[in-house]
Amino acid sequence: MFDINNILRENIKKLVPYSSARDEFQGEASVYLDANENAFGSPLDTNYNRYPDPLQYAVKLRLSEIKGVPARNIFLGNGSDEAIDILFRSFCNPGVDNVIIVPPTYGMYEVSANINDVALKRVPLTAEYQLDLDGIAEAIDKHTKMIFICSPNNPTGNSINRADVETLLANFKGLVVVDEAYINFSRQKTFIQELTEYANLVVLQTLSKAWGLAGLRVGMAFASEEIIEVMNKVKPPYNINEASQQLALEALQNVDQVNAWIKETLAQRDKLVLALRNFDFVLDIYPSDANFILVKTTDAKGIYNYLVSHGIIVRDRSKVTLCEGALRITIGTPQENETLIETLKTFK
Structure with a gap:
């Protein structure tokens, strides 16, 4: 059985969080003289x-309606990267504990581990870009606190077999962190629906991808109430600024627009795949559940440099484990995708 007290750092158990002015008074008043703010306003059209709100309650209530999960099970971070870092700082003892990642995968798991002096165990995905459950089982020891799984995976684009993730959730006594940054583009259902089944599940999502709010830096974590309470205790007092909260709340009223963009992105992805298959230098295009595709080529570096010279930027992933010779290409607008294809026609 999972017990949060068995993996929580002792200093975090004892931590008394900073109490801000907005924690001590909640509600509306006519005169605020408690937080040493500038009472005259801001030199902007909008006053900031x-x-x-340190806990972003209005945004969480709207997300609760959209995601079908109580607001108390939602953490908001300055991008998903903040949530990742807080998980490390809350559950991993520096110089003692370790986490497992399954490369190729999102690079911030490794960066956060290094920043927090937490050992990293790598169990590469299989040739089919799926979990090596036997390898993960062998890598787990008494100091393993978390397993990170990106699904749909970055940079490969595929979804991870759901039953394999559930196997880890049922058998691992640490946290299983499922990063669903690209879930809006996927045929698979979100793991948020499993929060009541697995106390050790943390699901990461973001407003940066399908919602088109990368510049606002608003990431989400969904977990049990006790895990969310820990994350709220560790985070900085005002980690989501007022402008981001207001704009996120405004954007979250436009679900139909986002769904239309998702539909168009998936249609453009299919068209781009068909067009790329006509090039001799394209060896393979891996199945994708995301808003990008991983394309195996005969000359990734050459193609990358050629596109850069024409003002087109893709990601060269050819030095990443199991992605040799591959470029990661984000799905653009119809015009951008057409420009890409026309430019590639002149590559020799």
Whole structure:
């Protein structure tokens, strides 16, 4: 059985979080003289002189409606990267504990581990880009606190077999962190629906991809109430600024627009795959559940440099484990995708 107290750092158990002015008073008042703010306003059309809601309650209520999960099970971070870092700082003892990643995968898991002095165990995906469950089982020891799984996976684009993730959730006594940054583009259902089944599940999502709010830096973590309470205790007091909260809340009213963009992105992905298959230098295009495709080529570096010279930027992933010779290409607008194809026609 999972017990959060068995993996939580002792100093975090004892931590008394910073109590901000907005924690001590909640509600509406006519005169605020408690937080040493500038009472005269801001030198902008919109006033941002007051500190924001430290727990972003209005945004969480709207997300609760969209995601079908209580607001108390939602953490908001300055991008998903903040949530990842807080998980490390809350559950991993520096110089003692370790986490497992399954490369090729999102690079911030490794960066956060290095920043927090937490050992990293790598269990590469199989040739089919699926979990090596036997390898993961062998890698787990008494100091393994978390397993990170990106699904749909970055940079490969495929979804991870759901039953394999459930096997880990049922048998691992640490946290299983499922990063669903690209879930809006996937045929698979979100693991948020499994929060009541697995106390050790943390699901990461973001408003940066399908919602088109990468510049606002709003990431989400969904987990049990006790895990969310720990994350809220460790985070900085005002980690989501007022402008991001207001704009996110406004954007979250436009579900139909986002769904239309998702539909168009998937249609453009199919068209781009068909067009790329006509090039001799394209060896393979891997199945994708994301808004990008991984393309295996005969000359990734040459193609990358050629596209850069024409003002087109893709990601060269050819030095990443199991992605040799591959480029990661984001699905653009119809015009951008057409420009890409026409430019590639002149590559020799």
